[in-house]
Amino acid sequence: MSNSNEKPRNALYEERVSQAKIVRKIVFFCVIGLFIIGTIVLISSYFYISNALGPVNEENPQEIEVTIPIGSTANQIGTILEDEGLIRSGTLFRYYVRYQNESGFQAGDYSLSTGMTMDQLIAELKDGRVVQDPELVFTVPEGRWLVDVAEIIASETGHSHEEVMDVLTDREYIEGLIDQYSMLTDDILNEQIRYPLEGYLFPARYDFMVEKPSIEEVVEAMLDRTQVVVDTLATDLEDSEYTIHEIMTLASIIEREAQTSEDRYLISGVLYNRLDRGMMLQVDPTVSYALNEHRYMTTYADLDIDSPYNTYRYEGIPIGPIASPGEDSIQAALRPEKTNYLYFYARFNGEVIYNETYEKHNETHQMYRNEWVEGQAGEEE
Incomplete structure (x- = not known):
């Protein structure tokens, strides 16, 4: 009786051992597979970034004349360089500039080469020659209400205050800006908010190459400056318990106090x-x-x-x-x-x-x- 009971037990034990071996093999091969995939991704990323940071055409370099306008942001410079075929990715340029904490880019005319690395291009862009003096220069002080900023824009550009406010309160235009700027969220469309762009028009000096820029040009130049500041604080924003809209609200209170x-x-x-x-x-x-x-x-x-x-x-x-x-x-x-x-x-x-x-x-x-x-x-x- 005891012998007949032991056989099924041994068979069950062996079956479980066999299943355990199969599971271990599956886990082992899954781990190996993930390791291989991860290695491939890392290697691919490394070569992609190395390639993107390197010259576009080192063997047959071509000289290209480029103009960087006054007030250009890193994002705008990256777009210009990508459009001219001097770099492979304007987006990578922007992130690389932020990672390297580069600044001080100069407006001017440049003769750049497709044989230059991104580091060489950055170094060159810090030593520019201004193409011409700006036609219009004005400054928006910190802590102003949007209606007061609109008054400054109107008085400096020749547009009427009503025209400026019409643009700043145009819902369709603002919805388009939300798609254009990552710092702008649907929070600003809340019907109880007095002016959607209140707090987002950056206080600074602005230079324009034309005597009477469009209202949209002025507004977007101001939003560009705010976006640059927000981008430099990206890590702090990710760690914050508050949204970008809440942070801008707190910042506006701090500015006034x-x-x-x-x-x-x-x-x-x-x-x-x-x-x-x-x-x-x-x-x-x-x-x-x-x-x-x-x-x-x-x-x-x-x-x-x-x-x-x-x-x-x-x-x-x-x-x-x-x-x-x-x-x-x-x-x-x-x-x-x-x-x-x-x-x-x-x-x-x-x-x-x-x-x-x-x-x-x-x-x-x-x-x-x-x-x-x-x-x-x-x-x-």
Whole structure:
């Protein structure tokens, strides 16, 4: 009886051993297969990148005349070089420039060769000769509302303010821009947002080779500059818990509140601390924007306005930016200074005082609140 029972057991054991061997072989060959595929992909990628970084035609190089316009971004330069047949990929050029942290490209006329590597082309593009002086130069300061930026564009280009605003609020045009710029998302199409492009028109000096560029040319030149800044902060954005639209909104608040670089990062830290604790941000510039009036100082009555921009009434980050932030403010919004501060008070003279408790903050407020009243009265005289 016992012998007959052992045979089935032995057979079952051997069958399981056999199956285990088969499974191990399958796993082994799968691992080998994946390793081989991975190796092929890595080798292929290496040769592709090496080839793309190398000369387009080293054996029979051809000299090509190229003009790089004033204000060209790395993306635009890459497109020009690719169109002229000097590099294989404008996209790779842009990423390579970012990876190498290259900058300082000069506008000008160049005689470039298809026998040059990408590194050689980059070096050459840093030593250009300006083709001609720009016909139009103007500067947009940091922290301006979109309507104020539109006024600057209008006064400098000869277009009317109404024409500029028509372009800046044209939904079809804006939807096209969303397809063109990765930083622009459908968030800006929210019907409660006052102006979709608020906060995205970069404050800087702009040079144009024509006396009266089109409104679209100006707008896209400004968006190009913002996209360049956003691209340089790509790693920070990937690590952030907030969307690009939320970061631009925080940056706009920081820009309106801070006067120094140090304060931008400290104020950013306060905003993050309040958000982490579920506290309202309670920043005055959002109230002014909600009121659609440039207020020197806000009153208690102002704080009651029912608007998604009003951070005294609604928790979290407002629905959208309230001004055009500069690069330092955008960076500060992504790299807040780590402190225990929950409150800050900006004095009339520009000094910002930080506190960890409401009691201390209230003492500071009571101590310096008359500065703003007296300062406003003095400027009105």
